[in-house]
Amino acid sequence: MQKIVKCLNTLGIFDLVHQYVMCTQEMSLNVYHLLTAITLHHSIAQVQKPRIEWLKSFMRYRMIFMENMGILMSWHKKIAPYSSRHLSTKSFVEDSISPLLHILSPPTLRPVI
Template sequence: MPFEISSQVVGQTDMSRSIFDIWKEIFQNRKMKRAKRSDNCCSGMSNGFDFLYPLISNRGDYDLILDGIHENIFQLHYHDPIMQKTVKCLNTLGISDLVHQYVMRTQHMSLNVYQPLTAISLHRLIAQVQKPIIEWPKSFMRYRTTFMEKRDILRSWHNKIAPYISRHLSIKSFVEDTVSPLLHILSPPTLRPAIYSHFFYLFL
């Protein structure tokens, strides 16, 4: 019986598998072991999907799962001489971030049913045979905390602008048209442009 994404229930959490177990299954290639039970390559890929999708969706906590992927993905040893796999990984993570932002903005939580597909796509691209060394996500969570703090500061600053001005000035245009030139004026000559460019892009 084929696996149906639409039949999955969003919101249920299965804590029987630790989050490290989930990351291990995403980063480690165990397809060779499962393929022995399959008659052909296509059924092997299907079994991989049927194994990973319920494992990830039943665990839930997609934010933490993706944080762990961000933290550890570039510590893996995978063959990618022309960076093709890496580019695909970054594109996949970017699409996942856009979906997450849309879900948070619209509260269409049913769309979370597609989030495990991100991890499955990455698994097929860069999963390694040897056991991965997995670290708890720190840098991405620290970045997210910093991002939230800076965004709140910017919104507070924007709210203090007179209404007859702020109604015609979105936060994005405020950063691009006002904050960016201001940083160029205030920044010392010895400060590299990449540093303060990254600073104001945090607000977008």
């Protein structure tokens, strides 16, 4: 993102210089257009190893998700067999846990819109 910001700033300066040159007809300032190309090339052509950190966050999310699913499955197994065979995990969450979260959440907590 920093490269993009730097390139856009350089192009903004180029645009200001070009506009000034066209308005005042001082063509001697066209020499500075080459500096824009050099700056852009220097910014874009740098070789940098990308740091990919989404794998770490994905693995953390996956571990938390698996832990929560384990808790959910253990709750689901504690239900009597005659009612748990007709109750899927998704409907268990929607019918039982969602109202429980509403009960446990403080009444002063309001959604931010």
